[in-house]
Amino acid sequence: MLEVLFHGRGGQGAVTAANLLVAAALKDGHRGVQAFPLFGSERRGAPVKAFARISDTDVDLRSQIYNPDIVVVVDPGLLQLVDVTAGLKAESVLILNTTHPPGDFEFSKQFRVATVDAAAIAISHKLLVGGIPIINTPILGAIPRVTELVSIESVENAIKDQWKGEAGERNAHAAREAYEKTEVNR
Amino acid sequence: MSKRVVLEASHAVAEAVRMADVDIVAAYPITPQTHIPERLAEMVADGDLDAAYVPVESEHSAMSCVLGSAAVGARSFTTTASQGLVLMHEALYIASSHRYPIVMAICNRALSAPINIWCDHSDVMACRDTGWIQVFCQNNQESFDMTLWAFRVGEDPDVMFPVMVNLDGFILSHVTEPLILPDQDDVSRFIPEYHYRLALDPAKPTSHGCFGLPDIYTEVKYSQELALRKSRSVIDKGWKEFSNIFGREYKAVETYKAEGASTLLVTMGSLGETAKMVIDERRANGEAVGHLNLRLWRPFPFDEFRDAVKDVKTLAVLDRCYSFGGPGGPVASELRSALYNQETRPHVVGFIGGIGGREVDAQAFGYMIDRANEITEKGSDDLYEPLLVRGLESGTGVRG
Numbered sequence: 001m002l003e004v005l006f007h008g009r010g011g012q013g014a015v016t017a018a019n020l021l022v023a024a025a026l027k028d029g030h031r032g033v034q035a036f037p038l039f040g041s042e043r044r045g046a047p048v049k050a051f052a053r054i055s056d057t058d059v060d061l062r063s064q065i066y067n068p069d070i071v072v073v074v075d076p077g078l079l080q081l082v083d084v085t086a087g088l089k090a091e092s093v094l095i096l097n098t099t100h101p102p103g104d105f106e107f108s109k110q111f112r113v114a115t116v117d118a119a120a121i122a123i124s125h126k127l128l129v130g131g132i133p134i135i136n137t138p139i140l141g142a143i144p145r146v147t148e149l150v151s152i153e154s155v156e157n158a159i160k161d162q163w164k165g166e167a168g169e170r171n172a173h174a175a176r177e178a179y180e181k182t183e184v185n186r
Numbered sequence: 187m188s189k190r191v192v193l194e195a196s197h198a199v200a201e202a203v204r205m206a207d208v209d210i211v212a213a214y215p216i217t218p219q220t221h222i223p224e225r226l227a228e229m230v231a232d233g234d235l236d237a238a239y240v241p242v243e244s245e246h247s248a249m250s251c252v253l254g255s256a257a258v259g260a261r262s263f264t265t266t267a268s269q270g271l272v273l274m275h276e277a278l279y280i281a282s283s284h285r286y287p288i289v290m291a292i293c294n295r296a297l298s299a300p301i302n303i304w305c306d307h308s309d310v311m312a313c314r315d316t317g318w319i320q321v322f323c324q325n326n327q328e329s330f331d332m333t334l335w336a337f338r339v340g341e342d343p344d345v346m347f348p349v350m351v352n353l354d355g356f357i358l359s360h361v362t363e364p365l366i367l368p369d370q371d372d373v374s375r376f377i378p379e380y381h382y383r384l385a386l387d388p389a390k391p392t393s394h395g396c397f398g399l400p401d402i403y404t405e406v407k408y409s410q411e412l413a414l415r416k417s418r419s420v421i422d423k424g425w426k427e428f429s430n431i432f433g434r435e436y437k438a439v440e441t442y443k444a445e446g447a448s449t450l451l452v453t454m455g456s457l458g459e460t461a462k463m464v465i466d467e468r469r470a471n472g473e474a475v476g477h478l479n480l481r482l483w484r485p486f487p488f489d490e491f492r493d494a495v496k497d498v499k500t501l502a503v504l505d506r507c508y509s510f511g512g513p514g515g516p517v518a519s520e521l522r523s524a525l526y527n528q529e530t531r532p533h534v535v536g537f538i539g540g541i542g543g544r545e546v547d548a549q550a551f552g553y554m555i556d557r558a559n560e561i562t563e564k565g566s567d568d569l570y571e572p573l574l575v576r577g578l579e580s581g582t583g584v585r586g
Binding site for chain 2: 015018022023024032033034035036037059060063064118
């Protein structure tokens with residue numbers, strides 16, 4: 001079973017990202033998928049976690065994810081607030097939305113780190129709400145770069161199912177661009 | 187054609203309400219139920235559901251509104267959680283006493299204070315005696331299925347009671363997972379058109395909400411009690427019909443690996459799936475343990491429950507609600523009461539945990555099994571044991 005933990009802030013779409021990831025995983029033939037959020041007191045801007053499980057058998061476990069295989073940090077500001085390496089296994093991967101390459105992060109010595117400037121990609125594809133870039137769909141594109149369980153084609157299709165027409169196309173293109181531009185340290 | 191999709195449980199409930207072709211939805215949004223009314227409002231606005239959507243100003247108004255719509259024979263749905271449900275409280279009794287088959291989805295959440303938006307069962311347990319049929323769900327598929335079933339059973343001429351469909355707040359309401367959505371023709375076959383014989387109609391006047399003097403009130407309440415108990419046969423028939431059409435089987439009391447078990451874990455709601463994982467591990471180690479899921483809470487399934495536990499030594503029961511100053515959690519207390527007059531009966535060991543969103547993980551279930559077995563063997567004067575309380579040594583019980 002693959003367990004993915006998203007760190008974001010309320011309103012950034014981390015929860016939607018987890019939902020889209022499992023919709024993509026279902027398209028790739030994984031029978032057991034599950035996505036759910038963990039809110040603090042609900043407010044825009046507060047740290048939020050979202051979880052996704054992907055398995056080839058039904059997922060019955062309903063607890064939070066404490067030892068993730070993949071950690072996705074949607075908001076780089078959270079790196080100062082949250083220990084994003086908590087509970088990681090030796091083979092776990094961190095995916096960061098950042099302008100920096102993987103080697104700039106101390107924990108890249110210990111863990112696989114993938115980086116992508118998802119905010120810049122969001123801006124270039126006009127994925128903005130109230131002037132703020134919406135990075136959840138571009139950062140999803142980085143996930144197929146670090147696991148074979150979910151394909152970029154399914155991520156694009158899940159996005160296009162969620163938003164019909166031009167909006168879906170723009171979000172899917174952003175995911176594809178992030179997929180191509182993601183840097184992985186090893 | 188039925189299809190397998192991924193949907194959030196809240197959206198699955200909304201989809202079931204749409205497929206049931208309700209006439210009216212009246213609801214007030216409250217965390218964690220918000221996504222249900224939100225999606226239904228969208229469906230009505232987009233023309234996907236031909237119903238009135240009434241954005242009322244409180245939960246008390248939501249229940250009052252569907253009381254009115256049910257009185258004229260409209261298929262009526264509402265949904266709430268926590269403080270919203272307790273605000274509805276006085277009107278809940280009117281729904282069951284008037285025999286209005288309103289369907290209500292409850293995304294179970296803790297009660298204030300302190301304010302807490304996460305899951306436990308305090309909200310619905312406060313409504314235990316309101317006379318509604320009450321059913322619990324373990325996953326998204328069941329949340330969808332029980333919502334459909336609630337319309338079929340509640341509106342049956344031999345039932346005519348409102349139904350609460352309980353799904354755990356966040357743990358289910360906000361979970362996205364796969365489920366099978368049925369074909370509309372099958373749903374329409376399962377839930378026939380609803381005709382209310384006593385609908386308010388100026389052309390054929392009836393009175394609803396009459397005064398009940400002492401010379402009739404006793405008889406009215408007794409007949410209501412008999413009718414709710416009698417609804418058991420239709421409740422089961424509803425599940426049988428459901429299985430014939432959709433292929434998924436449900437029962438009032440469901441057991442898992444209970445064959446030959448000496449200890450059963452008892453849960454209601456979404457924790458049943460985690461409990462079953464623990465049972466799988468223990469069974470693999472050769473331990474005689476199983477799981478009992480209490481799906482139907484009201485009317486209580488006495489016969490099935492007694493039959494399911496007749497050869498069992500120990501019941502380890504998880505309650506997600508306090509009964510302050512009482513005999514333990516409401517579920518464990520009722521199970522004990524259901525067994526008291528039986529000649530042979532298992533030892534009922536109650537635990538209260540999973541309060542206000544505190545996780546009950548596999549390890550906690552493992553502890554419950556071991557501790558309950560120990561208490562059966564050695565005895566205990568405790569009423570129950572609080573689970574996962576920080577700073578409290580495990581094995582510390584609460585005495586009367």
